[in-house]
Amino acid sequence: MKVVAKRPESLKDNRFHYCPGCTHGIIHRLVAECLDELSLRESAIGICPVGCAVLAYDYFNCDMLEAAHGRAPAIATGIKRLLPDKTVFTYQGDGDLASIGMGEIIHAALRGEKITVIFVNNAIYGMTGGQMAPTTLLGQVTTTSPYGRKKEWEGYPAKMAELLAQSEGSAYICRSSVHNPANILKTKKAIMKALKIQQAGLGFSMVEILSTCPTNWGLGPLEALEWLEYNMIPYYPLGELKVKEVE
Amino acid sequence: MEKILMKGNEALAEGAIIAGCKAFFGYPITPSSEIAEYMARKFPKIDGVFVQAESELAAINMVYGGAATGHRVMTASSGPGISLKQEGISFIAEAELPCLIVNISRGGPGLGGIQPAQSDYFQATRGGGHGDYRLIVLAPSGVQEMMDFAIESFDLADRYRTPVMIMAEGTLGQMMEPIIVREPVTQFYEKPWATNGCQGRQPNIVNTLHLSADYLEERNHHLQRKYDDIVSREKRAESYLTEDADMVVVAFGLMARIAKRAVMEARKTGIKVGLIRPITLWPFPDTEIIKTAQTAKRFLSVEISMGQMIEDIRLAVAGRVPVDFFGRIGVTPNPEEIFRAIMQIAEREGM
Numbered sequence: 001m002k003v004v005a006k007r008p009e010s011l012k013d014n015r016f017h018y019c020p021g022c023t024h025g026i027i028h029r030l031v032a033e034c035l036d037e038l039s040l041r042e043s044a045i046g047i048c049p050v051g052c053a054v055l056a057y058d059y060f061n062c063d064m065l066e067a068a069h070g071r072a073p074a075i076a077t078g079i080k081r082l083l084p085d086k087t088v089f090t091y092q093g094d095g096d097l098a099s100i101g102m103g104e105i106i107h108a109a110l111r112g113e114k115i116t117v118i119f120v121n122n123a124i125y126g127m128t129g130g131q132m133a134p135t136t137l138l139g140q141v142t143t144t145s146p147y148g149r150k151k152e153w154e155g156y157p158a159k160m161a162e163l164l165a166q167s168e169g170s171a172y173i174c175r176s177s178v179h180n181p182a183n184i185l186k187t188k189k190a191i192m193k194a195l196k197i198q199q200a201g202l203g204f205s206m207v208e209i210l211s212t213c214p215t216n217w218g219l220g221p222l223e224a225l226e227w228l229e230y231n232m233i234p235y236y237p238l239g240e241l242k243v244k245e246v247e
Numbered sequence: 248m249e250k251i252l253m254k255g256n257e258a259l260a261e262g263a264i265i266a267g268c269k270a271f272f273g274y275p276i277t278p279s280s281e282i283a284e285y286m287a288r289k290f291p292k293i294d295g296v297f298v299q300a301e302s303e304l305a306a307i308n309m310v311y312g313g314a315a316t317g318h319r320v321m322t323a324s325s326g327p328g329i330s331l332k333q334e335g336i337s338f339i340a341e342a343e344l345p346c347l348i349v350n351i352s353r354g355g356p357g358l359g360g361i362q363p364a365q366s367d368y369f370q371a372t373r374g375g376g377h378g379d380y381r382l383i384v385l386a387p388s389g390v391q392e393m394m395d396f397a398i399e400s401f402d403l404a405d406r407y408r409t410p411v412m413i414m415a416e417g418t419l420g421q422m423m424e425p426i427i428v429r430e431p432v433t434q435f436y437e438k439p440w441a442t443n444g445c446q447g448r449q450p451n452i453v454n455t456l457h458l459s460a461d462y463l464e465e466r467n468h469h470l471q472r473k474y475d476d477i478v479s480r481e482k483r484a485e486s487y488l489t490e491d492a493d494m495v496v497v498a499f500g501l502m503a504r505i506a507k508r509a510v511m512e513a514r515k516t517g518i519k520v521g522l523i524r525p526i527t528l529w530p531f532p533d534t535e536i537i538k539t540a541q542t543a544k545r546f547l548s549v550e551i552s553m554g555q556m557i558e559d560i561r562l563a564v565a566g567r568v569p570v571d572f573f574g575r576i577g578v579t580p581n582p583e584e585i586f587r588a589i590m591q592i593a594e595r596e597g598m
Contacts, residue, residue: 041445042444043444043446045442045444047312055456057452057454060450063443063445063450063451064442064454065311065312065452066453066454066456067308067311074306074308074311074312075309077305077312078270078314078316078320079312079315079442081270081298081313082269082270082296082318082320083316086444106301107300107305
């Protein structure tokens with residue numbers, strides 16, 4: 001018998017707590033596959049956010065820390081500066097990274113911290129029950145923008161990849177999506193590239209990954225994938241925004 | 248042994264380096280900034296890490312990450328900055344990460360002023376952030392102790408896996424005194440819990456989230472047992488002429504040295520006054536207070552605040568002996584003022 005698919009070694013044998021149709025599970029697996037393929041599991045140190053991925057330390061089979069809300073890039077800075085040979089990554093949602101952690105992420109990028117940020121953008125607060133995120137689209141209904149987000153009232157959604165690509169300290173900034181197999185593969189390539197750029201010591205790296213939240217969007221899993229494709233991608237275009245090549 | 252002249256903040260920073268501190272993460276604030284400046288000059292030359300963080304929030308979280316690697320790390324700030332650090336300090340206490348946090352304190356509330364003060368006593372000794380936790384808090388009274396306590400703080404932090412705070416009035420940070428520079432620390436603790444890559448072992452997790460009610464309670468009992476252990480072993484105080492004292496002045500930090508002068512002057516007039524100087528603010532040296540309360544008739548708490556430590560003295564004496572207060576803020580009381588306060592009480596009470 002031939003093994004054609006197995007759990008990556010960088011994932012523990014624990015059942016994910018994520019809702020049906022949520023794409024966190026796919027993204028966890030992609031990160032784990034990349035750590036495996038680059039033989040980084042034993043040198044990797046990951047930092048979880050506050051949000052739906054708060055329990056990621058139960059899933060990634062490497063050294064892990066749990067951060068206060070938004071502070072993961074600061075914790076990653078402390079670790080990486082003291083252990084420059086290790087691979088340090090944060091796994092953060094949009095409330096964590098783009099709202100309460102806006103200061104930490106921008107300054108980590110400005111300092112060119114040699115860390116990799118996996119930024120999961122699902123345009124809503126998941127864990128607290130569907131409140132407006134800084135990435136919530138105009139017109140999108142959430143429990144704290146019950147009449148739809150209006151630019152006059154709540155302002156504009158944050159384009160983090162574009163914002164961080166402006167930093168001289170950023171070596172790799174990419175936005176990808178996991179709404180279909182082709183884009184899942186592209187996302188994996190982006191994560192690989194980000195980790196390699198960290199290994200090469202070129203600077204800050206981030207992959208922003210468009211993700212679904214069927215529960216709080218009030219959609220079925222398949223409808224959620226379609227909603228992402230037709231609503232999120234036009235505002236959050238996919239592709240690499242900044243690439244410092246590995247020499 | 249040869250003595251050299253050093254500024255308090257620099258002596259503390261050098262003490263941290265002597266203790267093997269490998270990283271400083273901080274944000275400038277008067278009157279603590281010389282500590283950051285000293286580290287910024289020194290660390291690049293000795294393979295250490297200095298990061299000027301974008302905020303106090305970021306600085307304390309860099310400390311969280313740095314301490315989790317198993318290295319000795321620290322931050323320093325003053326009142327308003329220490330307030331910002333409270334979120335991180337609560338996480339660090341629960342994650343049981345050893346580190347040194349320094350408060351070169353100034354007067355509040357709000358932005359307050361930059362004059363020396365002791366009005367962060369409550370914040371330092373009650374935990375400061377959310378949840379049931381404590382910090383070991385040391386209060387140096389001179390520049391030599393700024394260095395010595397920095398060295399000792401890292402040992403206490405590692406031994407108990409807990410954040411340690413040094414709280415010193417701004418004056419101590421700014422003033423210069425001749426001191427003996429200590430020998431570098433050579434013995435360190437094993438840290439098998441560190442998140443430094445899981446090569447050859449199971450992954451380590453540094454975490455403060457406990458969703459199970461039972462486990463949360465268990466964690467709190469675990470911390471409490473540790474704090475009980477610290478209380479039983481680490482209370483420290485210095486007593487001066489308390490054996491026959493009718494009145495006992497209690498003061499900490501540089502304030503204690505100033506108060507001692509007033510006590511000496513009062514003794515010259517025949518009044519039996521003594522002094523207790525708490526060295527650990529937490530655990531509070533109540534044993535010394537309780538012992539003295541068996542013979543003393545009154546206590547006088549002298550603080551650069553509106554009266555904070557006085558609550559701990561009152562808790563210790565438990566109503567058996569009255570406790571008076573003399574304090575100022577913005578201005579450090581001078582020996583003459585304290586002397587007058589002592590004489591006034593002595594006269595009123597017929598001592």
